[in-house]
Amino acid sequence: MGGALLRYRAIAYVVGVILILLVVIGMPLKYAWDEPIVVETVGPAHGFLYMVYLIAVFDLARRTRWGLRRMLLVMLAGTIPFVSFYAERIVTRWVREPATVSG
Known part of the structure; x- marks a missing residue:
């Protein structure tokens, strides 16, 4: 499980940084100054890395046996700037400190 968490954390950071570059730098350059170079280069990279x-x-999610709703919410976190960083912290907490079962 540690390997899956490490892979998730790494890709969450990478996707988050690239999405911020795309939205904060690339989109203003493209639409305000008609310079699409950042969007043309970073956009496809973000698309590929988002699939990863x-x-x-x-x-x-499969290894931790999350429900469909939790898995989909974490997947969506990679589409909103800055949210992937927050989601990564929450997911790490979920995995490292599983809910205690009261009996």
Whole structure:
């Protein structure tokens, strides 16, 4: 489980940083100054890495036996700037400190 969590954490950071570059730098350059170079280069990279992110989330969700709703929410976190960083912290907490079962 540690390997799956490490892979998820790494790709969550990478996807988060690239998404921020795309939205904060690339989109203003493209639409305000008609310079699409950042969007043309970073956009496809983000798309590919987001697919890797989805696979990492699916793998972690399968290993931890999350429900569909939790898995989908974590997957969506990679589409909103800055949210992937927050989700990564929450997911790490979920995996490292599983809920105690009261009996």
